[in-house]
Amino acid sequence: MTELFEFIGKVSLFGLRAITDAFRSPFEGGQIGRQIVDVGNKSLPLVIASGLALGTVMTFHTRSSMVSFGASADIPTIQSLAFFVEIGPLATALLLAGRVGSGIGAVLANMRATEQIDGLEALSIDAFKFLVVPRIVACVIALPILTLFMDFSGLAGGFFSEFLASKISLHLYLVRAFIDLDWANFIPPVMKTTVFGFIIGTVSSFLGYTTNEGAQGVGRAATNSVVASSLLIILANVVLIKCILFIFPDHAL
DSSP states (O other): OHHHHHHHHHHHHHHHHHHHHHTSSSOOHHHHHHHHHHHHTTTHHHHHHHHHHHHHHHHHHHHHHHHHTTOGGGHHHHHHHHIIIIIHHHHHHHHHIIIIIHHHHHHHHHHHHTTHHHHHHHTTOOHIIIIIHHHHHHHHHHHHHHHHHHHHHHHHHHHHHHHHHHOOOHHHHHHHHHTTOOHHHHHHHHHHHHHHHHHHHHHHHHHHHTOOSTTHHHHHHHHHHHHHHHHHHHHHHHHHHHHHHHHOTTSOO
């Protein structure tokens, strides 16, 4: 328990330093842009493919039950609420934790092992601000955008599955999908992914940037980044859902 609380304290201070440096000049705009491209573009095919698969499978599983209750018309509504409220944000964050978190941890750990970080500091370059802050900012910006792609990919997969089963038109499917979805259902779940992005960027950067195990620490940093980020995302999701329910009590999530 002592080691756990010590780790949480160190990561918290690390993240607080990143937030402070993000608003302090000079601003590494070019580096942030490159990291957003790396996080976003390279993750987009995985997110879209996962959304299509999840949407299709979810419709397959729910259709038989809904038809037996005579509620097949509600399948698009359930699909949209499930993805926009919970499946989309959480699934995207866990995918990014595996794809991006491991990469950040491995890259920074390798730079530490090969003394590249020490070299930057020897040149009077703030290595933390140049390497860590852009990666955290990129995760915070890219994850909500990728979540939208996941949500609409899930709807597309659900429409494809439902079209094969009932020949429903796209217009009718969209009308039924968004009939019970308002901004209070849509915006808070998407915005909570900024917290997930901050968790992924901060934890992965911390484990890579602070490693002191040489070349052996590269693989360990990559693995621990995925495990720690995923666990914290799941725990944070529970807390954030309670906060959203408190702010929007009339909307069940």
